Amino acid sequence: MTTTTMADNAAVCERYADVFRHSRRQSVLPIALIIAAIAYIAYATYLFEVPKLIDNLRVDRGVILATDSFAHKYHIVKRFKTGKVEVSLEGTRGQEFEGSYPEWVQVNDQGFDVDMGEGVTATVKGNVVQFSVPDNPVLTVEATEEGVLLRGDLPAWAKYSPRKFEARPSLFKRIQVTKTKVEVHRYFAGWENFFFDFNHPLNGKSFHEVVSTAFSSERVIPDLSNWQSIWRGIWYNKEWQHKDVFRALLETVIMALLGTVVASVIALPLAFLASENFNRNFASRMLIRRCFDFLRGIDTLIWSLIFIRAFGLGPLTGIMAIIFTMVGELGKLYSEAIENIDEHQLEGVKSTGASSAQNYAFGVLPQIMPVFISQTLYYLESNTRSATVIGALGAGGIGLMLVQTIQTSKDWENTLYLIILTLIVVIMMDVVSGRLRRRLL
Amino acid sequence: MNSAESFSLQLSLEEKKRRFYGVLIAAGCLFLLFKAFVIAEDMNSGSFAKGMSQFLDYPADILKDTLAPNANWFAKFRGYIPAMLETINMAAIGTLIGGIIAILFAFASTRNIHVWPPLIPVARRMMDIMRAFPELIIALFLIFVLGTSPVPAIVAIILHTTGALGKLFSEVNENIDRGPLEGLESTGANWLKRMRFGVLPQVSSNYLSYALLRFEINIRASAILGFVGAGGIGTELRKAIGWSQGADISALFVLLFLTIVAIDQLSSVLRRKVIGQDLTPGRLA
Structure with missing residues (x-):
């Protein structure tokens, strides 16, 4: 076995100077x-x-928001001035418990x-609130x-100032006392009233009870059969608005679907006019290409802002906006595909x-079909996302x-629900x- | 009837059947599209026909304001350049950080490069979810927690970019030539070194060109996010549209359009230089 000395190394380096200089540049570039x-x-x-932003970060707001999105809470409030006690769900109007x-x-x-x-436990007697947590002295x-x-001594999970006492011994329990009122919140995991809203007679019944109601002859709501009252209760739920949510989802899907399909149908003939091998006229070809650039360059959002003035709120605005951008986008892609076809087949x-x-049908279309289908389908998904975004800015x-x-x-569980949908x-x-795509290609 | 004739008859029958089904499917699709259009028309607050006739009204109003003698259009145009720069910066930092995280995800989700196998499906699902979130939703949510600032928009862009680029990068990783990897393995190089010298040199140019394409998309995205209060050109645009200041609106439109076209051209030149060809943008959208 031969060994190399430093001198040999130097000689090699000198002989292949180009190679080693190159490698030094390569190793410096990534570091740079x-x-x-x-x-x-x-x-x-x-x-x-x-x-500065991290300083101002409102963690408490985030925590409340996160808890609210998967849990619901009962509010028990006593106002000291009137002595009135209110028990309600989420503290909203129309969801107060009366009597029971x-x-x-x-x-x-x-x-x-x-x-x-x-x-x-929390006990309120007159103006005095007793709050007791196991393993802690009563406050x-x-x-x-x-x-x-x-x-009593202030524990770590409570905050006190002469204006307000606030305690949160665990995430699901909270109490606040001010000069005017005491407010107790108890949280429960899960979404409340998802199927039947608060005032519906079937609210709070278990699945089993609802099913047996459906088969019983005793009517829950006198004017409706039980099947209908169950169905209507869910569909017209005031809080979760299942009907409106479904309609909105349909609107978004229609926007994406109709926009993409119509755009791809319009873009195909235009793409032929914009490709070199089918349109020999330079001026008209360039005109169409610049039109594609213009349509593409103005974002879907801006198109939707223009269309909203003309078509008003609703899916038509979104459809038109998607069509306009997509004609530019797809037209460019198709025309490139058309320019790259194999002339021999034609x-x-x-x-x-x-x-x-027949030339077009058997010589050209089979070659660009894969591009046509795959690009249209790729954009379908991305347009669904755009449809939610332009919808958010006014298209519905x-x-x-x-x-x-x-x-x-209003209620973060609604938000979470919509995000999940x-x-x-x-x-x-x-x-x-x-x-x-996999099936068609 | 001989066998050849019967065969050709059968063939023509098959052909007719095929054509019939083709027409049937096309008619069905057309009907569905028409039906969807009718539903859309029904849901819309304004009608299609009326909208078409009013289509040019708004652009005409904007143009009229722009051409008014006291519009001062060029001064307004210049005045909005800092906002545009902020939008570009938002997109750039989002693409940079998102791209770096995407590289990690891409390596974690590629088969055949000796990563711990249970990691692969986890990383892939995480990327799927990140990709599916519309940026606007994340931004709105974060604006609620962090307050109005460009940072929520940047975080939203980072998340989406990570999902989108991670998937593309891992596809690039899967198509590499495994020769260099095996060569390095035979020298006893550790995993990091194998990735650094065996994989990265093969994929870096594709990474760069995908990242450039993403940068373009992110500029549009950050302009949109400005609309919900994330700063930059979107916020200015929202103000101008809210106050119906035609000259400002047109100045902002033109600025945004020019920027997008410029970045589009620049990145396409860079892309051609880096890999000698363009990638299919549809895969990225």
Whole structure:
């Protein structure tokens, strides 16, 4: 076995100087790129004031929002001025309990007594609130004209100031005391009233009970058969608006589907006019190509803003916007595919004396069909996503509904529900278009 | 009747049947499209025919405002350039960070490059979900938690970019020549070194060109996200449209259009330089 010395190495390096210089450049380039990337990220961090943002981060808001999206809560409120106790779901109007309360709530003349689960209890007598958590001393809070008084040591999970006492021993239990009222929240996992809304006679019944109601002859709502009252109860649910949600989903899907299909049908003949091998006229070819660029360059969003003035709120606006952008996008792709076809096949068809229509049908179309189908299907999924976005900015559909629920921040479980539905629709479109693509090609 | 004749008869029958079914399917599709259009028309607040006649009204209004003698269009155009730069920066940082995370995901989700097998389906599903989220939803959600700032939009772009680029990158990874990998393995190189010298040199040019295409798409996306309060040109556009300031609207439209076209051209030149051909953009949308 031979060994090389330093001198040999140097000699080799000298002899193949080009090779080694090249390798040095190659090893420096990635490092330079990484440094540039880090520098840019640092610059952007400064530019977009990320540190300030992290300071202002509202974690509590995020936590409330996250809990709200998969749980519902009961509000038990006593106003000290009137002495009135209100028990309601989510604290919204129209969802107050009258007379009969959940069994863990006891209302009396003095105030109320709430079992918050896991041994946590809150008792209100007059202006005095007693809050007891296992393994902790009982906290006594008194609301007076001057402010809130606390007796006992403040645990880590509570906050106290003369204006407000607030405690959250666990995620699902919360109590607030101010000068004017005491408010107890108890959370339960799950979405409430998903099938029947609060005022429906079947609200809160188990699945088994609902099924047996459907078969019983005793009518729940006198005017309707039981099947109908179940169906209507679910379909016209005021809180979850299943009917409107379904309609909005349909709107979004129609927007994407109709927009993509119509655009691909319009784009195909235009693509022939824009391709070099079928249109020898330079001026008209360039004109069509620039039209494609123009249609593509203006985003779907901007088209939808223009169309909304003309067509008003609704799917037509979205369809037109998608058609306009997609004609540009697909037209460009198809014309490139047409320019890349194999001329031999066309010549072969021509040599049989085929008519011009037959030339296209058997010489050209079979070659561009794969591109036509696969691109149209690829865009179907992406257009479903665009349809939700332009919908959100005014064209209607599920996007608009979603924005409304987020911006009114009414109830985050509705938002989560809509997000999940949107994701399901987009993923379904992806799966369907993928299946079709594999089957057709 | 001899066998050849009967065969050709059968063939023509088959052909007729095929054609019949073809026409039937086409008619069915046409009917469905028409039906969908009728539903859409029904759901819409304005009608199609009326809309068509009003179609040019709005652009005409904008044009009238733009051409008005005191419009001061060029000054407005210049005034919006900083907002456009902010939008470009949002897209760039989103593409950069998203692209870097996408590379990690791509390596985690590629078969045949010796990653821990149970990781592959997990990484793929995560990318599917990231891709399916419309950016606007994430941005709206984050704006609620973080307040109005470009950062929610950037995070939204990063998430979507990671999902979209990760999938494309992993497809690139699967099509590599495995020779260099085996060569490196025989020298006893560790996993990182095998990826660095065996895989990255083969895929980096494709990565770059996909990332450039994504950058274009992200510029549009960040312009849209500005609409919900994420800053940049979208926010300006929303203001201008809300106040119906025709000259401002046209200045913003032209600026956005020019930027998109410029980036489109620039990235297509770069792409051709890097890999010598264009990729099919449809796969990216």
